[in-house]
Amino acid sequence: MMTDAALDQPRIVILISGTGSNMLAIADAIKAGQIDAMVAGVICNRPDAAGIQYAKDRDLPVEVIDHKNFTSREDFDFAMMKAIDGFAPDLVVLAGFMRILTPDFVRRYEGRMVNIHPSLLPKYHGLHTHQRAIDAGDSEHGVSVHYVTEELDGGPVIAQAVVSIDVEDDADSLKRKVQQQEHVLYPIVVKWCTEGRLLMKNGVATLDGKPIPKSGLQLSNQ
Structure with a gap:
């Protein structure tokens, strides 16, 4: 019961x-x-x-x-x-x-739907983000949690976690790094949502009534 x-x-x-x-x-x-x-x-x-x-x-x-x-x-x-x-x-x-x-x-x-995307938005919308970051010669990669809007992977970014791209990284090893951060980041954002601290107003994400920067809050680093 x-x-x-x-x-x-x-x-x-x-x-x-x-x-x-x-x-x-x-x-x-x-x-x-x-x-x-x-x-x-x-x-x-x-x-x-x-x-x-x-x-x-x-x-x-x-x-x-x-x-x-x-x-x-x-x-x-x-x-x-x-x-x-x-x-x-x-x-x-x-x-x-x-x-x-x-x-x-x-x-x-809208306003109560969130998504997690394996890149540091606005970089690399869509698929194959890990390989694309490597091919671009980026030194950093990561994950973003954002509100879902009609623009693919284009809603207000809530939070990001950054990982380093090392010389020996390939798409699989980079994916593993990013997923480790995903599993930390997403529960934090979900907690904010369920506590009523995180809202989207007029297309802007706010936490505790304060606008979140367009790049999102940086919650962790590696």
Whole structure:
């Protein structure tokens, strides 16, 4: 039976497409008492994703909506919205959800939907960010958490974590470095959201009522 305290907790829905490592980081932070919230549901668009079983192993409610079963992005997103709304979330968290969202979907959850992206935005929108940073000769790379808007990877940046790019790094080793920072950064931002400290007003991210710089808050370094 759900306690009164649990009923009052902010509700999070997490969208995944793969292993869901950031989903696990958030769920583990909740279990450890670092975030006072609950994962109301996990939704995955790939029935073969490893994250489905990982979520079930933690007794998280899981719903699978295979995007291949829909003839249009609009139809798929409508099904997603119906599923998300069924969990009545206060916050929607994209955690490796590899789908481009339609404007109607984004508008429905704008201001309460965040995403994590493996680059120091505004650098390297889209895919293959680790290799692109290496190819560009960058000395630093990292991860950004941002609000989701209709512009792909273009919403207000909330926070970033920076890692160094060493001579011996390849895309895989750099990915591992970045993921270590992701698993620290994302739970912090989710905590801010669930505490009501983090808001988006007029297209600007604010923490405790103060505007966040366009490059986001720098929370960690390596």
